[in-house]
Amino acid sequence: MVTPTPETIKLQGGSLSLDFANSTDWTEDQAIVETQDVLLEPDSLERWGERMGIAGRPGGADELELARGLRSALHAIFSALARGQEPDQFSLSRLRFAYAQAVAAGTLVRQADGDFGLEWSREETRRVRFAVAADAVALLADPARMARLHRCPGRDCGWVFLDTSGRRRWCSMQSCGSREKMRRMYARKRAAAVRAPGGPAEPATG
Ligand SMILES: [Zn+2]
Numbered sequence: 472m473v474t475p476t477p478e479t480i481k482l483q484g485g486s487l488s489l490d491f492a493n494s495t496d497w498t499e500d501q502a503i504v505e506t507q508d509v510l511l512e513p514d515s516l517e518r519w520g521e522r523m524g525i526a527g528r529p530g531g532a533d534e535l536e537l538a539r540g541l542r543s544a545l546h547a548i549f550s551a552l553a554r555g556q557e558p559d560q561f562s563l564s565r566l567r568f569a570y571a572q573a574v575a576a577g578t579l580v581r582q583a584d585g586d587f588g589l590e591w592s593r594e595e596t597r598r599v600r601f602a603v604a605a606d607a608v609a610l611l612a613d614p615a616r617m618a619r620l621h622r623c624p625g626r627d628c629g630w631v632f633l634d635t636s637g638r639r640r641w642c643s644m645q646s647c648g649s650r651e652k653m654r655r656m657y658a659r660k661r662a663a664a665v666r667a668p669g670g671p672a673e674p675a676t677g
Pocket of ligand 1: 623624628629630641642643646
């Protein structure tokens, strides 16, 4: 398995907050998490923010911890909604906490598309977390985009994304999609070997 970095991890979410939720794999397997979580290094939050054009000044270990907490909350919220379930209150209040701070510290400025939006100074040490929280709240308030929200069914994945084509099942056909194809191919081969003469004996049926 390839070890991603903040600069190379795939951006498949279709919205800033979903890409942030996807900055690790969501699995019980800690060995996988250790190689797939790109927010483990002290400077990783700033590096990811730099890539996304939302970096502020480095916020240190406390800010990284808060950002990782927000990431868990976002993943819990969007996973639940993708499955047609209600998000838990703890995760919602974690998001609300970050969003409230973001609104308080931000300024309203006209953006490239002509709409007004929140912006934060590049001196702001919480800028990545604020931009992500504001994006999440905007996404939650957008029923057209929320109708396209999915959670990848790939093993040890759990990525959340917006399916803009209406046909997308996997976060990525190259990773989870092809792994699943391989698994099905092996399962078919095993089944064929069981049926073939001289293959492993079939369990007696009646
Ligand atoms: Zn996946």
